[in-house]
Each structure stands twice: as structure tokens, then as C-alpha cells.
């Protein structure tokens with residue numbers, strides 16, 4: 586676990602000293618968009634036109650942010666348009682690596698050993714965290730974007746004219762509601778589990794875990810008479826919630842101490858999670874071996890022995 590400082594790798598855990606025991610996530614730095622005609626998107630620079638085999642995605646199957654992008658790639662049928670590399674689940678002193686293991690897919694750009702080499706290749710004096718997902722332009726050797734919420738939106742529509750599957754997970758008329766839902770879910774749930782798990786002060790942990798379960802209770806109620814979060818169709822908001830829920834009982838409940846309730850104790854949220862898991866193309870993006878190995882083995886200050894629990898046994902079949 587570490588970060589780049591002026592292009593040099595430093596092995597360092599998150600700093601929570603300066604923030605009173607609180608984990609504060611840093612903003613992603615590469616923010617350009619792939620668009621159908623190469624014009625600039627809502628942020629960053631233009632020049633990234635949607636073309637087959639031009640873009641490459643770096644992901645971890647363990648990571649909820651990378652997984653939401655993988656789900657969009659899968660449900661939009663982009664497998665033959667956007668290639669992918671998968672990092673090793675263990676994130677240790679060199680950060681994410683391509684160390685061969687089951688499910689790891691090596692780097693085609695420079696056969697890198699470490700993901701940070703991709704960052705320093707495009708920006709030799711980069712300072713910041715080296716995160717997945719990364720959307721990389723193979724033609725210009727540039728990182729287009731490393732913010733999953735934006736890569737999801739790129740995948741939702743940029744490739745529609747060159748062979749993507751039908752489906753709009755961001756309908757115009759639901760956009761305001763989706764954005765509001767995303768904000769709540771991001772803060773309390775997606776990032777909430779991390780804020781609870783990485784807290785280094787008791788009162789900070791308690792505050793975060795309480796807020797997390799308050800919002801889960803609220804969502805449980807919302808889903809009592811609704812199948813999906815916004816409108817009557819699956820939207821981006823559902824996929825964003827899903828990647829946290831699918832990891833909940835396996836890692837967040839134990840490793841991050843988000844244990845007021847199991848997800849399986851929430852009737853509606855559990856049913857919802859199973860339904861989304863059973864959507865075509867989604868189960869293939871979920872790899873519990875990578876998920877459990879990553880969290881339990883990489884965060885040595887939380888789990889010093891690195892022992893990976895055997896359970897829980899979860900049954901995702903819909904009765």
C-alpha cells in the first residue's frame with residue numbers, strides 16, 4: 586500500500602493522523618472522457634474518440650469501484666471493444682501488481698510488474714494514489730480517466746454507435762433523481778464502509794457505522810414496494826449500490842466491522858442484491874476469491890495475520 590510522490594513510489598498507509606482518525610478519500614486526477622466524436626466531455630480534454638480496440642481498462646476484481654465499471658462494460662457488451670487487465674488481489678508494499686495468479690490478466694502496454702508504472706509512464710512526476718479502475722488510451726498512451734463514476738457514464742453511451750449493446754442506465758428524465766440517490770449512497774454506503782473500516786478512532790468509527798446502517802434501513806424501506814432505486818428500471822444508481830452490497834457480508838461485515846446487521850437480515854436489500862446478481866453478465870464480474878483475499882490480506886494494520894475467513898456461505902439463487 587503506498588502512493589507516488591513526484592513519480593517515486595513510497596510505501597505508506599493512509600494518513601488519518603491529520604484528520605482526527607477519519608479516512609478522507611482523495612479526488613481522482615485523470616478526468617477526460619471518451620465520446621462518440623472525440624469532442625471534450627463534461628471535464629478534462631477532448632481527443633478521445635470512441636473506436637474499437639483503442640481503450641484498455643485496468644481493474645481489480647476485488648474493488649467495488651472497478652467492479653461497477655466492469656458491470657457496465659459487461660451489460661453494454663463492450664468486451665470486444667474495450668480490453669481489460671486484472672491486477673493481483675494482494676495490494677502490498679508495491680501497491681497493485683500483475684504478479685501471476687488465478688484470474689490475473691497481464692498488462693499489454695509495457696508488461697508492467699506494478700500498476701504505478703502505468704501512471705509514471707504517462708506522467709513521470711505523478712503525485713497521488715495509484716488506484717483502479719484506469720481507462721487507458723492505447724493510441725496516444727494517455728490515461729483518459731481514473732474515476733469509476735465517470736468511466737461508468739462513458740461506457741453507458743460513448744460506444745453506442747460502434748457496436749455497444751442497447752440499454753441506457755442514465756435516462757435523461759431520471760438524471761436528477763439518480764444523482765441525488767448516488768450522492769446519498771456514495772457517502773453513507775459505498776464510501777461509508779471504508780470510512781468505518783479505516784477509522785482509527787472509536788468515536789469516528791461509531792459515527793460512520795451508525796450513518797451507514799441508518800441509510801441501509803432507509804433503503805430497505807424504499808425497496809419494500811419498489812424493485813429498483815429510481816424509477817421502474819435498473820439504472821446506474823442500482824449498479825453503484827450493488828457492488829458494495831455484494832461484498833457486504835463477505836468483507837465489510839467482518840473486516841470493516843460493519844456488523845450491526847448482516848445484509849442477509851435485510852429482506853428487501855438481500856432480495857434486490859440477488860436479483861441484480863442474476864442479471865445477465867453480472868455474476869461473471871463477481872469474484873469472491875479476489876474480494877476476500879484482497880481485503881483480508883492487504884490491510885495488515887486491520888488484520889495482521891492476513892488470515893482469510895472461510896465463510897460466509899451465500900446462496901444467490903432466486904427461489
Ligand SMILES: N[C@@H](CCC(=O)N[C@@H](CS)C(=O)NCC(=O)O)C(=O)O
Nearest residue numbers: 648649650714715716717731732733
Ligand atoms: N474514486 C475512485 C476510487 C478508486 C479506489 O480507491 N480504488 C481502490 C481499490 S478499491 C484503490 O485502487 N486503492 C489504492 C490506493 O488507495 O492506494 C474511483 O471511484 O474510481
